[in-house]
Amino acid sequence: MKEPYLEVTFRHGQPLAAYLYLPRQQGEKSRKTAKAGQGLIIDFGESGNPIGIEITAPSNVTADDINCVLVKLGLSRISNKELAPLHAA
Structure with a gap:
């Protein structure tokens, strides 16, 4: 996956949890996690590279929160449009 x-995941019309998949090798699985602020957990693959961000409290996390984590990881920011489903309900 390159993008x-x-x-x-929604429950009763409200976002329950979310996952931002990051570029990774096909089949790469999480081997380590690290908290990245309230409601955000980074998953790291076997190579040590970040492969995803768990968003455990979508209603409490902003696009700025997520982009701050991405920038700290040396990754490109994601647009507000791409993150809109977090607050769609």
Whole structure:
């Protein structure tokens, strides 16, 4: 996978959790996690590279929060449009 994409899980019309998939090798799995602020957990693959960001509290996390983590990881920011499903409900 070469481009990040967001997956959001809803329950009763409200976002329950979300996952921002980051570029990774096919089949690469999480081997280590690190907290990255309230409601954000970074997953790192076998290579030590970040492979995703768990968003455990979508209603409390902003696009700026996520982009701050991405920048700290040396990754490109993601547009507000791509993160819109977090607050769609």
